[in-house]
Amino acid sequence: MQPMMRAMVLHKPGEALRLEKRPVPEPGPGEVRLRVEACAVCRTDLHVVDGELPLLHLPLVPGHEIVGIVECIGDGVSELVPGDRVGVPWLAHTCGHCAFCRLGRENLCDQPLFTGHGRDGGFATHVVAEAAFCLPLTVLTDAVHVAPLMCAGLIGWRSLRMAGDDALKLGIYGFGAAAHLITQVALHQGRNVHAFTRTGDIQAQKFARSLGAVWAGGSDETASELLDAAIIFAPVGELVPLALRAVRKGGRVVCGGIHMSDIPSFAYRLLWEERQLLSVANLTRADAAEFLRFALKVPLRVVTTTYPLENANEALDDLRAGRLLGAAVLVP
Numbered sequence: 001m002q003p004m005m006r007a008m009v010l011h012k013p014g015e016a017l018r019l020e021k022r023p024v025p026e027p028g029p030g031e032v033r034l035r036v037e038a039c040a041v042c043r044t045d046l047h048v049v050d051g052e053l054p055l056l057h058l059p060l061v062p063g064h065e066i067v068g069i070v071e072c073i074g075d076g077v078s079e080l081v082p083g084d085r086v087g088v089p090w091l092a093h094t095c096g097h098c099a100f101c102r103l104g105r106e107n108l109c110d111q112p113l114f115t116g117h118g119r120d121g122g123f124a125t126h127v128v129a130e131a132a133f134c135l136p137l138t139v140l141t142d143a144v145h146v147a148p149l150m151c152a153g154l155i156g157w158r159s160l161r162m163a164g165d166d167a168l169k170l171g172i173y174g175f176g177a178a179a180h181l182i183t184q185v186a187l188h189q190g191r192n193v194h195a196f197t198r199t200g201d202i203q204a205q206k207f208a209r210s211l212g213a214v215w216a217g218g219s220d221e222t223a224s225e226l227l228d229a230a231i232i233f234a235p236v237g238e239l240v241p242l243a244l245r246a247v248r249k250g251g252r253v254v255c256g257g258i259h260m261s262d263i264p265s266f267a268y269r270l271l272w273e274e275r276q277l278l279s280v281a282n283l284t285r286a287d288a289a290e291f292l293r294f295a296l297k298v299p300l301r302v303v304t305t306t307y308p309l310e311n312a313n314e315a316l317d318d319l320r321a322g323r324l325l326g327a328a329v330l331v332p
Contacts, residue, residue, distance in 0.1 A: 006332070007061045007124035008312040013051025016313045017062070017123065025120075025128045027074035032131045034068030034086065037143035039122030040304075041065075041315045041328040042151045043176065043235065044090065047259040048117055049316060056118045063330070064090045064115035065150040066122035066129075067143040077131045085141065086134040088122065089150045090114050091282050093130050107158075107282035114282070123312050125332040135288050140295065145302045148177050148327035149295060154283045156182035157291040159231045159256035162278055167229035171196060171246055173219055174234025175204045176319075177327035178256065180211060182231070184300050187212045194223040196239075198322060207325050211301070222246070231256050240277065241266035249273040256280050304329045 003024045008017040027033045045062045047053045066088035070080050080086065093113035094101050100108040115121045115129065140146045156178040163170060170186055172179045173196040183193045195208030195216040205216035215224050219239055229252040230243040240263045243253045250273065258281075271277065303326025307315040315328040 005124060005126040006309060007120070008309060010049055010060045010062060011058060013049065013055070017049065017316075019310055024126050027072060027077075027128050029075040030077060030131055031074040031128050032077060032080055032086075032134060033071045033126060033128050034066070034088070035071050036066060036068045036122050036125055036127055036332050037085075038147040039063040039066045039330045039332075040147035040150065040152065040177070041312070041319055041330060043233075043319065044151070044258050045116065046316060046320055047235070052259050053117065060116070061120035061122075061124050061127075062116040063121035063123035063127075064088070064092075064117070065147045065152070066115070066127060067137065067147045067150070068122070068127065071126070073131065080131050080134060080136075085137045085143075087137050087146060087150045087288075088115055088127065088129045088134055089154055089283060089288060090116075091285070092119055092133055104286070105284070107284045107287075112282070123309065123330060125309065133285065135285075135292065137292075140292070144304055144306060144329050144331065147329050148181065148302055148304065149291070149300075152177035152327055153181045153295070153300075154288055154291055155256055155280060156231075156233075157185065157294070158283055158287050159233075159254050159280050160185060162254045162280060163229035163231055163252055167227075167252065168192065169225060169228045170194065171223060171227040171230035171243065173230060173232040173239045173243060174236070175208050175216075176233060176324070178233045179231075180207070180303060180326050181300055183208065183211050183213060185294070185298070188298050194227060196221070196223075201322065203325065204322075207303075227251060229254065232260075233257060235260045237261040237263035240264075241270055244270040244275055244277065247275060250275065252276045252278060254278045254280060258282075302326065306331050308332075
């Protein structure tokens with residue numbers, strides 16, 4: 001009898017995921033099959049499920065912050081063996097030959113695939129991934145602790161780098177999974193963090209201060225001082241002019257999400273004086289290696305709420321409604 005797996009499957013954007021049994025997939029050439037230990041729930045999963053990102057195919061299994069154990073390998077795989085623990089991030093495949101790939105900017109590849117978007121992801125008991133895009137986790141062993149690092153941590157790390165080494169007074173808009181990790185990184189680097197939350201979200205503001213933020217308030221409030229840079233993790237375009245207003249001359253505003261509501265028009269004077277508005281797109285494997293080395297040296301406090309796989313819709317609802325502190329993690 002063919003072994004079966006369980007998966008939470010999206011059939012139509014805007015609808016709840018359905019729990020289904022499927023045959024356990026076999027890895028093809030260059031691929032590995034993992035037994036999923038944990039998969040964190042990212043805001044990008046919400047954008048996928050809610051139909052805010054175009055999809056290549058349906059039905060689809062979401063989830064791209066995966067930690068799992070290699071069960072079997074396909075032809076041509078030499079870097080991994082059964083029993084290895086690996087992480088699977090958002091970036092699932094690149095073409096390797098476009099101008100961006102040749103320049104080492106694979107996050108901008110012209111023909112990429114993304115986990116839980118272009119190929120099935122980790123809201124399941126098993127997943128197949130391209131071996132070259134799996135991240136070895138030989139030392140990092142706590143699956144629930146590590147899963148949020150696979151996107152919230154990696155995209156936060158890239159966003160922080162784009163904010164600049166001189167951004168010692170840093171604003172963070174949207175205090176969710178990425179923000180709570182990158183606040184800790186920023187503090188370790190000697191920066192001061194100002195946390196901007198949803199208006200009136202006292203719990204999130206207390207959470208930010210407990211992690212070391214020097215100031216926390218609503219996104220409609222003014223920080224205690226002008227900022228060198230700001231990172232926007234919340235997918236809210238209206239925050240862009242507010243963040244530009246909050247940074248000093250020559251400061252940067254970095255948009256750290258893959259999707260954002262429309263940015264309203266704003267006076268040129270907010271951008272003038274050499275302020276910069278930047279976006280972050282995906283990640284590279286070099287970003288991942290760099291961040292995971294950091295995470296080994298500087299243990300991060302990863303705040304999680306765990307859910308059984310079957311409760312994936314509940315986890316998505318809690319994230320959508322802002323009821324979470326830190327990250328939601330599915331545990332098959």
